[in-house]
Amino acid sequence: MIDKMLGHYRIISKIGQGGMGVVYRARDEVLHRDVALKVLARETGFDTSSREYLLHEARSSSALSHPNICTIYEIGEFDGELYIVMELIEGKSLFSLIGTLGLPIESVMRYGIQIAAALAHSHDRSIVHRDLKSSNIVVTSQGLVKVLDFGLARRLPRAAMEDEATQIMGPVDSHDRIAGTLSYMPPESLRGQTADARSDIWALGVVLYEAACGQLPFRGGTSFEVSSAILHELPPPLPAWIPPGLWGVIQRCLAKEPAQRYQRASEVQAAIEAVQSAAIVGASVPAGPSGGPPTTVFRNIRHANVRSGDALLFVGTTKGAFILRSNSQRTHWDVGGPYFHGNSINSIVYDGRNGRHRLWFSTSSFWGTFLRSSDDFGKSWTNPREAQIKFPAESGASLKNVWQISLGRPDEPDRLYCGVEPAALFQSDDAGDTWSLIRGLYDHPHRPRWTPGNGGLFLHSILLDPTNKDRMHVAVSAGGVYSTEDGGSTWQARNRGVRVVFAPEKYPEFGQCVHKIVMHPSRPERLFLQNHWGLYRSDDAGQTWHDIANGVPSDFGFAMVAHPRDPDCVYVVPVESDEFRCTPGGRLRVYRTRNAGASWEPLMRGLPQSGAYETVLRDAMTADQLEPTGIYFGTRSGVVYGSIDEGKTWKKVLDGLPSVVCVKAAVFGELRISRGARPGSKSKSGANTDARTRSTAYAGQRPPGKANSPAKTKSREKAESPGKAKPRSRSASSAPGKVSQKQRRAPVLPGKSASAKRSSVKNKKRGRK
Amino acid sequence: MLVRFQIPGPLRQFTGGSNQVQIETSGSSLLEVLTDLWAAYPGIRDRVMTEQGRIREHVSIFVGTENIRDIGGLAARVPAGGEISIVPAVSGGRA
Numbered sequence: 001m002i003d004k005m006l007g008h009y010r011i012i013s014k015i016g017q018g019g020m021g022v023v024y025r026a027r028d029e030v031l032h033r034d035v036a037l038k039v040l041a042r043e044t045g046f047d048t049s050s051r052e053y054l055l056h057e058a059r060s061s062s063a064l065s066h067p068n069i070c071t072i073y074e075i076g077e078f079d080g081e082l083y084i085v086m087e088l089i090e091g092k093s094l095f096s097l098i099g100t101l102g103l104p105i106e107s108v109m110r111y112g113i114q115i116a117a118a119l120a121h122s123h124d125r126s127i128v129h130r131d132l133k134s135s136n137i138v139v140t141s142q143g144l145v146k147v148l149d150f151g152l153a154r155r156l157p158r159a160a161m162e163d164e165a166t167q168i169m170g171p172v173d174s175h176d177r178i179a180g181t182l183s184y185m186p187p188e189s190l191r192g193q194t195a196d197a198r199s200d201i202w203a204l205g206v207v208l209y210e211a212a213c214g215q216l217p218f219r220g221g222t223s224f225e226v227s228s229a230i231l232h233e234l235p236p237p238l239p240a241w242i243p244p245g246l247w248g249v250i251q252r253c254l255a256k257e258p259a260q261r262y263q264r265a266s267e268v269q270a271a272i273e274a275v276q277s278a279a280i281v282g283a284s285v286p287a288g289p290s291g292g293p294p295t296t297v298f299r300n301i302r303h304a305n306v307r308s309g310d311a312l313l314f315v316g317t318t319k320g321a322f323i324l325r326s327n328s329q330r331t332h333w334d335v336g337g338p339y340f341h342g343n344s345i346n347s348i349v350y351d352g353r354n355g356r357h358r359l360w361f362s363t364s365s366f367w368g369t370f371l372r373s374s375d376d377f378g379k380s381w382t383n384p385r386e387a388q389i390k391f392p393a394e395s396g397a398s399l400k401n402v403w404q405i406s407l408g409r410p411d412e413p414d415r416l417y418c419g420v421e422p423a424a425l426f427q428s429d430d431a432g433d434t435w436s437l438i439r440g441l442y443d444h445p446h447r448p449r450w451t452p453g454n455g456g457l458f459l460h461s462i463l464l465d466p467t468n469k470d471r472m473h474v475a476v477s478a479g480g481v482y483s484t485e486d487g488g489s490t491w492q493a494r495n496r497g498v499r500v501v502f503a504p505e506k507y508p509e510f511g512q513c514v515h516k517i518v519m520h521p522s523r524p525e526r527l528f529l530q531n532h533w534g535l536y537r538s539d540d541a542g543q544t545w546h547d548i549a550n551g552v553p554s555d556f557g558f559a560m561v562a563h564p565r566d567p568d569c570v571y572v573v574p575v576e577s578d579e580f581r582c583t584p585g586g587r588l589r590v591y592r593t594r595n596a597g598a599s600w601e602p603l604m605r606g607l608p609q610s611g612a613y614e615t616v617l618r619d620a621m622t623a624d625q626l627e628p629t630g631i632y633f634g635t636r637s638g639v640v641y642g643s644i645d646e647g648k649t650w651k652k653v654l655d656g657l658p659s660v661v662c663v664k665a666a667v668f669g670e671l672r673i674s675r676g677a678r679p680g681s682k683s684k685s686g687a688n689t690d691a692r693t694r695s696t697a698y699a700g701q702r703p704p705g706k707a708n709s710p711a712k713t714k715s716r717e718k719a720e721s722p723g724k725a726k727p728r729s730r731s732a733s734s735a736p737g738k739v740s741q742k743q744r745r746a747p748v749l750p751g752k753s754a755s756a757k758r759s760s761v762k763n764k765k766r767g768r769k
Numbered sequence: 770m771l772v773r774f775q776i777p778g779p780l781r782q783f784t785g786g787s788n789q790v791q792i793e794t795s796g797s798s799l800l801e802v803l804t805d806l807w808a809a810y811p812g813i814r815d816r817v818m819t820e821q822g823r824i825r826e827h828v829s830i831f832v833g834t835e836n837i838r839d840i841g842g843l844a845a846r847v848p849a850g851g852e853i854s855i856v857p858a859v860s861g862g863r864a
Contacts, residue, residue, distance in 0.1 A: 296782075366827035366857045367779055367816040383782070385812040390820035398819035 001039070005029075006078045009037055009085065025088060035073060036086040058084045063125055068118035070138075070148045089148070091140035094211065098134055099307070101357075102214035104379035105243060105297045109276040111137075112208050114145035116272065119204060119265035123197040130195050132203035133184045134210055182223055183216045187231050187256050197265065198258040204268060205253025205261075209235060212242050217254060231256070241295040241380045245275035296372070296383040304336035306377040308669030311624060313632060314359065315640055316345030319658035321361055323378045325668075330630055330644045333653055339378050347418075347619065349405040350666035354413035357668055360432065362402035362418070369401055371418070373432060377668075389418055389426050389435050395442070397422050404619070406462040409469065421458030423450060423476045427488070440489045441474070441482060446510050450479035453513050453532065460618060461517045465524040465541070473527065473542055478513035481529070483542050494542035501533045516560040516618045517542075520567035528570045528597070530560040530618075532578065537597045548597025553584045559621035563646075564629055568596040571603075571623075571631060571647060573616040582613035590621075590631070592647050606650035607641060614639075617661055624665035634660025770794060770849035772802055776813075777856055783812035799832060800843040802853065817855060829858045 001011045001024065009026040015036060016023045026037040058075040065071065071087040094111065097103060103111070115137060122129060129147070136149040186202035189195050209217040217235030220226040235254055238247050249271045255261045262268045304325040306312065313324040313333065320338030339345075343363040351358040359374045361381075371388050372381045391397040401421040408415025414431040425438040441447075450457055461475035470487045473494070480495040493510040500512055513532035520526055529536040529545060535555045536545040549555035554574040563569035571592050576584045583589065588607040591600040614635040621633035631647050634640040638657035643650045773791050776784050784790050794805040807814035817828055822843075824830060830837045831854040837845045847853065 365779070366825065368819075368825060383812075385783075385815070387815040387820065393821065396821060398821050398823070 006037065006039070006081060006083050007076050009035065009083075011037065021084075026085075028085075034088045036070075036088045038084045038086065040082045055082075061086075063127065064122055066118055066121040068114045068145050068147055069121065070146050087146075089138050089140065089146045091138040091144075091146070093135050094137040094139055094145075094207070095134035097139055098211050098214055100214045101306075101376055103211045104299075104303065104376065105212070105241070105246065105295070106276075106299050108208060108211045109246065109272050110143065111139060111145050111211065112204070112272045113269055113276070115147060115204060115207065116265045116269035118145070118147040119197075119200050120269060123200070123265055128195060128197055129200050129203070131181070131184075132200055132207065133181050134207050135181075137207065182226050182230075183218060185230065186258070188258060190227050190231060196258070198261050198263065201253050201261050201263075201265060201268060202258075204265065205250050208246070208250045208253065209238065212246065212250070213238055217250075239375060241375065241382055243275055243295055243297075246272070249275065296381040298339060298379060298381070301338065302336055303379055304334040304377065306668055310668050311626060311630070312350065312377075312666045312668055313640075313642075313653070314348045314350065314662075314664045314666070315634055315654065315657065315660060316348050316361065316619075316662040316664075317634075317638065317658040317660050318344045321345040321348065322654065322657070323359075324654070325377075328626060330624075330626070330642065335654060336378055339381075340372070344401075344661060346401050346403055346661055347405045348662050348664045349407060349416075350664060351407055351416075352666065352668070353407065353410055356413075360405045360416070362405060364401050369399055371402065371405070371432060388428075388432070389420060391422075391424070392437060395437075397424075400456065401458065403458050403460045404462055406464070409464055409466060417462050419459035419462050419474060421456050423447070423457045423459045423479060425459055425462070425474055425488075438488050440484065441491045444482070444491050446479065446493060449511070450476060451511065453478045461514070463517060463519040463527070465519075466521050467524055471524075471541065473517060473519070475514040475517045475529075477515060478511060478532070480510040480512035480514055481517060481527075481542050482510075494538075495545070496543065497545035497547075498529065498531055498536055499534055499547075515558045518560050518562040518570065520562050521564075523567040526567055526596075528560060528562065530557050530572055532556065535572065535597065546597075548593070550598060551600045552591050553589075556581075557616075558618040559616040559633060560618075561621045561623050561631065564623050564625055565627075566594065569594045570597070571621065572600075573621065573633065575615055581615050583615070586611045586613050588612040588614050588635075588641075590633070590643075590647055590650075603643070603647040603650070605648060606643075606652075617659075619662040620660045622663045622665045625667055630665065632663050632665060634663045636660065772847055772850070773852045774806055775852065775854040775856075779857075780813055780816060780855065783810045783816075797846055798843065799830070799837060799841075799845040799847055799853070802847045803843070813855075827858045829856050830854065831856070 001022075002013065004011045006026070008030045009028055012025045012027055012034070014022060015025050021038045021040045024037045024039065026035050028035050055075065058072055061070070062072040062075075070089060072084060073087065074085040076083055076085070102108070115132075119129065119132070131149060132147070136147070138146045138148060140146065184203040184206045186195070186199045189199060206217055209215075218226055218229035218233065220229050235251070238250070249268065253261055253268060262271070304323045306323075306325045309327070310325045311328060311330050315322045315324065320341035320343060322335055322337035323339065324333040324335050326333045340361065340363045343365045345361050346364055347362040349360045351360065357375065357377070359377065361372050363370050363372055368387055369389070370384060372383065374381045387399065389399050389402065391399060399420055402418050403421060404417075404419035406417040406419070408417065414429055416428045416432050418426040418435065420426060424442050426435045427438055428435045455477065457476070457478070459474055459476050461473070463473040465471035471483065471485050472488070473481060473483045475481050480493055480498065482491045483494045484491045495508070495510055495512045497507070498512045498514070499506050500508055502513070503511065514529060515532055516530040518528050525539060525541045527538045527542055529538070533556050534547065535549040535552065537548045538545045552572070552574050554576055556577055557572050557574045559573045561571045563571070569592065571590055573590050574584065575581045587604065587609045590603040590607070592603055593600045614637060616633050616635055620635070621631070624630040624632070628644060629646045630642060630644045632640060632642045632653065634657070636659045638659060639655040640653040640657065640660060640663065641650045642653040771791055771793055773789055775789050776787065781788060790806075790810065792802065792805050792809055794802050796802045796805060803817075818824055824843070832840065832845050832847055832851055835845075837843070
């Protein structure tokens with residue numbers, strides 16, 4: 001068909017194929033515009049029935065003129081080919097936009113209003129769509145909704161629109177064929193009754209439900225099961241973050257009896273508009289009569305478009321959080337945020353247990369500390385009316401901050417822990433709905449004698465032994481390490497061998513200012529500890545500790561990360577001293593041991609080696625689960641660095657942030673390996689290509705609010721491309737020989753500047769001394 | 770009696786976006802009047818008070834133009850038709 005002329009239309013390319021015809025992009029040679037041209041091809045059933053349907057589609061739709069309805073220009077026949085000429089709409093189907101996660105709530109409402117408006121227009125002209133579904137709704141890049149395919153629409157007798165009794169009690173139209181996709185079909189159609197405008201309202205309810213959560217409301221493995229669910233079952237409740245008002249609209253659309261639904265699409269439109277106007281930008285939707293929790297919907301900020309298989313980074317700062325996504329190459333990151341701007345995000349955890357993809361943030365501001373969760377990667381968040389974590393009245397204590405949110409073990413998918421300030425441990429066994437103070441630790445006789453450090457008195461590290469359900473360790477600054485062997489009922493101080501520099505007794509039973517402890521999951525009896533002065537290892541689950549500060553420029557520091565696969569490998573970022581909590585000599589270096597602390601090596605390639613007086617806070621460094629392991633950290637000056645080769649080389653991921661408090665990494669779903677990924681990378685899916693092409697190149701990019709203009713970004717990419725900038729090219733060629741050609745072309749491994757090289761040489765010499 | 774509350778921006782999410790709300794109350798102390806505010810607009814209490822019932826450190830409350838610190842704290846008397854302002858305290862020095 002390509003290049004063939006149908007009348008004055010030249011066929012350019014095939015766009016798609018539907019049940020009744022093939023759709024082409026075509027050129028109107030008279031009006032000089034591109035159009036969509038639907039041809040009822042002879043070989044795909046050019047019989048009288050199909051022909052009548054096509055003609056019917058054209059006649060129905062041509063009566064409609066509305067910005068949310070695809071315009072019909074013309075119907076024609078040429079050389080036996082019957083065709084319809086329509087407005088060419090460039091966009092994506094709502095079905096593809098919804099994916100498996102659903103849309104942000106504000107998009108559900110924005111699109112829902114437009115779909116309802118389209119239906120209202122057609123219903124006013126006595127035209128029922130009868131095949132409304134997410135795959136025949138297109139959203140343009142400007143966010144304009146176009147309802148397509150009034151192919152099954154039928155012109156109702158006007159009396160039927162006005163006489164409800166006729167609609168409900170009228171005889172079954174035996175000539176009606178059951179058409180349309182089953183999942184969107186209303187009960188009355190399944191019963192063979194006449195479809196009317198309210199059947200479209202049912203389908204609109206299905207579309208809204210699907211858009212809100214990514215699932216159809218009536219499901220089943222067979223047509224019979226789906227039909228049965230439509231006829232007899234209620235739609236499963238939508239997740240808690242869906243505004244109750246919207247859920248109410250959807251439920252009314254999905255009433256089994258047409259008389260109990262909205263009677264007109266314009267009513268649905270008005271109802272969604274009412275819910276929308278109640279939703280305040282960046283604020284809660286007031287709860288409806290059901291009393292469900294309000295939800296915070298973030299509009300007007302950029303969201304990272306997270307898909308299954310993505311590598312994710314979560315960055316919490318003193319003034320908000322950012323969500324970054326990349327493919328398995330981890331060279332280009334899309335940045336979403338800031339989330340909860342103005343709040344300090346002191347802890348983040350990603351919960352992928354039990355099929356979830358839930359983010360937990362602890363947010364802290366003048367208005368208190370709250371746990372907020374999102375199941376759609378930041379688009380909407382729970383917004384609890386009450387603070388979830390509260391100290392009991394008799395304690396007299398008040399929550400100041402949540403410094404650590406930790407997951408329970410994989411076989412305890414609803415368990416979470418929080419380490420808080422003032423120092424205490426809280427536990428939830430219902431996926432975060434309710435929390436209780438772990439009294440065994442809070443009532444420990446040592447607790448009244450714990451003393452606050454510079455940052456306060458708080459519990460910041462929580463380690464669960466994966467092989468012993470009764471054993472866990474926590475660390476308190478400044479109280480020391482405490483462990484339980486009975487699931488939290490009783491706790492013992494485990495600080496033997498850890499030195500104190502700020503009290504006369506150098507090795508007390510407790511009172512150590514522990515900054516961080518980490519555990520290797522495959523060898524849980526081994527712990528590493530970054531102390532307020534001192535690096536330590538324990539090989540007996542914390543019973544005894546040994547000094548391992550062998551070759552670090554300072555054993556003072558905060559951040560510490562265990563390699564996810566090598567139990568002998570740990571990373572730290574030393575700072576000069578307790579009085580000058582900055583990287584020694586203005587050189588930003590990560591130190592790594594690969595022999596459990598017998599020696600340490602500096603990792604500095606790509607990190608600033610002069611004038612970098614940085615601090616990396618205790619939760620601001622993390623490792624991902626990919627191979628080679630990615631290591632990421634953020635600084636108090638608001639820069640995030642990443643290494644995708646286990647620390648050998650580093651690259652700036654994001655800068656211009658407020659002070660970074662915490663950095664976490666995760667993989668959403670199964671890893672998708674992209675083209676050009678390093679050999680050896682693991683993938684459960686085994687896919688070797690990445691369909692995504694729209695990700696924004698990053699090269700020390702700024703957060704969305706401070707984004708460069710596209711032109712500037714482009715020129716920056718060019719400037720950073722090793723192939724175009726000679727100094728980079730030189731340094732890239734000096735990169736280790738195992739780096740692939742593809743990687744050499746990518747702006748992955750920034751080489752050192754000449755001054756950095758000189759500095760590096762000097763440092764080496766100094767190190768030898 | 771009727772009292773009027775001035776609601777700061779971050780808390781308007783719990784008042785349907787309104788920057789002021791009126792409460793019919795039989796209370797006369799600030800705590801009694803606030804308790805009626807909590808009941809009418811759930812969500813505000815835990816943002817203004819700690820779980821121990823103290824006003825948060827960086828939140829100030831005024832009855833008329835008087836900071837409640839100077840007129841008896843939560844026991845301060847609220848006159849009929851009084852205006853109560855909840856405002857974030859001026860605090861600085863930390864980034």
